[in-house]
Amino acid sequence: MMKSVKKHDRKRDERFAFAVIKALSLTTALVLLLIIGYITWNAIPALNWQFVAGTPGDPLNTGIWPMAVNTLLLVVLTLAIALPLGILAAVYLKEYVREGPFVSVVRSATENLAGMPSIIFGLFGLVFFGKMLGLGWSLANGTLTASIIILPTIMRTTEEALKSVPQSYREGSLALGATRWQTVKKVVLVSAFPGIMSGLMLAIGRVVGETAALMFTLGSSDRVATSLMDSGRTLAMHLYMLAHEGLSVEGAFATAFVLVVVVLAVNVTAEMLANRALGRGGRQIGR
Secondary structure: OHHHHHHHHHHHHHHHHHHHHHHHHHHHHHHHHHHHHHHHHHHHHHOOHHHHHOOOOOOOOOOOHHHHHHHHHHHHHHHHHHHHHHHHHHHHHHHHOOOOHHHHHHHHHHHHHHOOOHHHHHHHHHHHHHHHOOOOOOHHHHHHHHHHHHHHHHHHHHHHHHHOOOHHHHHHHHHOOOOHHHHHHHHHHHHOHHHHHHHHHHHHHHHHHOOHHHHHHOOOOOOOOOOOOOOOOOHHHHHHHHHHOOOOHHHHHHHHHHHHHHHHHHHHHHHHHHHHHHHHHHHHHHO
């Protein structure tokens, strides 16, 4: 009798827990949809081809093409620096170095850097890259500063992805005669690719949405940066200026809508690539 009562209580608690989780999940999704819907509704009056392909030459500062190009340039250049460094550093810490004081210090420093306010990175970039190295307000300064900002995120997410790979994969590859680097390259990294892509999405999202650090390093020019020493303005910075200075509220909402679309497109593309790579990796490991 007591066992049946306890079993009934456990089932009731389980149903209650699932109901709470479901309600919280639906609430989160609803809030996200409300935010996107609110932005879209307010952005509709300003959304047109001229806004997307134009330049901010009129008094209302509409037209986001230069800022879109600058954002793309910043993301590509930043990932070109931070992505290989972050992945290689994570591989070194997880696959080649034994646990010890050195690894603990590096991980602690990485975690502290990941949680540091971005404006501190901006001040560092302004003083070190801008004044000491003479880069000033430029695409090069913004790229180097943004690389430092996202490097801890890439390192930590990559390392966690590597930890999720079963040790038996490594042992099986080494037992078949593969070197450690071949094992890391063709087995471990392939299996950890979805987790690495998750970190990549977080890194891209932070670069696209960064404002404070870039104002100190990239500058605020509304023209396309044609060289590494040119100043520029990203979409997030343009959105901040439109809203903060009251130049065009509709333009600010339209810019926000474009940012949301860009981030969603990046996330969907990255997820598709991760699923495709995971399928290929599973077939390769199976062979």
